[in-house]
Amino acid sequence: MRVLYYDCFSGISGDMNLGALLDVGVEEAYLRQELSKLSLDSAFELVIQKASKMGISGTKVTVKLTPQWHVSPHHHEHRTFKSIEAIINNSTLSPSIKERSLKMFWMVALAEGKIHGKEPQNVGFHEVGAVDSIVDIVGAAICLEALHVKKIMASKIELGGGFVQCAHGTLPVPAPATLEILHNVPVTLGRVPFETTTPTGAAIIKANVDMYEKMPSLTIEKIGYGIGHKEFDIPNVLRVFLGEVEEKVAFSEEVVLETNIDDMSPEILSYVQEKLFEAGAKDVYTTAITTKKNRLGVKLSVLVGQEKEAEAMEIIFAETSSIGLRRSLVQKVMLEREMQRVLTPYGEISVKCVFAHEKMLKYKAEYEECKQAALNHNVPILKIYESVTVAMKERQDDSKI
Template sequence: MKILYYDCFSGISGDMNLGALVDLGVDGEYLIKELSRLQLDSEYEIKIKKDTKKGITGTKVDVILGHQEHSHDEHEHHVHVHRTLKDIENIINGSSLNDVVKESSLKMFLRIAIAEAKVHGKSIDEVHFHEVGAIDSIVDIVGSAIALDYLKVDKIIASPVQVGGGFVKCAHGIIPVPAPATVEVLKGIPIKTGLVSFETTTPTGAVILAANVEEFTDKIDFSIEKIGYGLGSRELEIPNVLRVYLGKTENHAEIDEQYILETNIDDMNPEFYSYLEERLFEIGALDVYKTPIIMKKGRPAIKLSILVNKTKEKEVMEVIFRETTSIGIRKFKVEKIMLNRKFSTVKTKYGDITIKSSYYEGDLFKYKAEYEDCKKIAREKNIPIAKVYREVDIVMEKNANP
């Protein structure tokens, strides 16, 4: 199993995350090319360079806005163009990014919108994103979705998050560290404070973790294969860097402790289930399914079941109580046994296609072509998608029996 681990001993910001993932192996030119699909590249340029911080060599990501270089340091809270969630959704949905990157980017922006709305007492449609709506922060969030999609890891883990201390100046004035939006995003996630009198974790950095990390722990229970460092701009008494590890576990099935949350519903408009499922997946539910049942007195009903890990349990329950007629939830601890998965690319006569292979004790048990790649090729070549899948089978069989 391929694992990405965030070591947030000095916190995390959007630019530090991009720098760390590029330093780890994400192709910088690929990142820039994919970001150009947002059709905003006339407003900025990205500069990627190697540098050092307190003797540690890593990668620094800067954004050049217009003709003036802007140090890509979200901690400085520059005044930028304000955008609503709808503005950002239009930018992302109107791009030619792949669907996985779009979905991941929108999920992160929605989490920030929800946090900002709660802090300021507004609806998510009324929230103006200030710094997070700026061009450089759009680059941070969409860039992180692109980079994580590029790495194709099976699981993302992080350490408890250092948030810093003191006060910071932002669009609303002087506020305590961690900023209210950062605290809201990090609810339910272990944090550490006070290492330095400075904001070490920004709202963007927080949401990258909250939306993508499955487990927060200091324990590193895997073999480390690569290490990357993303450099911040400020000079602190500690190394202002984000460290990330790329590693793998042994070749056997993984056992993951998760929870099933269930509730029986017999008095809700069936049209609401589609919206409910979207909300549950947006906040991190691992699976959502419905089972028709018959309750007492012959009443037809739906048993709603949600698979979730411990870090997302509270948020899932909040959505159930807020969006359904349920007044009670059953909770079961379960062990999920998963085959180790590995992503690779095969070359076919139609083009490159990503394959997810599943292994048990080192042996390949099954594989599956990525749907988004096959769909894209089928549309571009104007051929049935089944034909693309058959071509993948042919290539895989040849590779297995050269």
């Protein structure tokens, strides 16, 4: 299985990430071509050059604002997440690049919104900073899609220490937004008395990394170094590895919560199921049973990760008549899956594809999108499913050529 590993011993920023991904093999011309689809060419110049830091050679990326942009009377305006979303969605970038880009920007907006007490959609990004962020984040999405990796992994993220000057004054490192974004991500602190991970770098990691661990066992094909702009006592570089790992069946330990209920309306249980799914439950289902005194009832079963267990318990106790739960640890086996989109005569449809040993075993079209397409085109929903099957077969046949 092809993987990308981030070694963030000196943190990560948007420009270091672009440098590392270019250094590991993404074509500079391809990155420039894709970024041009944003129609922001007049706002910035992308400077890419070979550089070194403390004897380590790599690629250094600088996003320079054009002189016209600096002197523009509007350069102090703020762009909101909504306006940045419109720039990305109105571009001719691929749907997968748009989706990956917006996921990263949304994480920054969520963090900034929580810190400043604003709705994420209305968070203001300073105009100059917004251009940097758009290039860094969309560039990250372009490069990650170009590498075609099945999994992205990372070490602990070094955040640095000390204080940093920003638009809101002098703040401690890590910056509040960086900390908020990296909630539940393993980090290290204080390796140097400077900021090593920026909010943009944090969003790139949080939105794209599948798992965090020390250097995994892999066959390394390429190594890339993204050269930073700061001077530390350690090399200010981001190191990435591109390689292959042996694909194994994935086991994860989950929790099953169960309770028997024989004195509630099924309608209320339906509401409870929805709340549990919204809270992050992996599966929620009921089984018809007979309880004491031969009463008809149901067994409510909830499969949930241990990090969401307390929240699931709280919902069950608050929303049902249950006064006790059974709890058991289970091992869940999951095949690798990814979402793909195929073009049909009725529009693009998302398809969940399931793999084992990098071979597709099965796929299933997303019901809600098929339903909407059937309603929009006034055709039987079976025709939508059939068109997905034809599109998937054509894609598989093309891949064999």
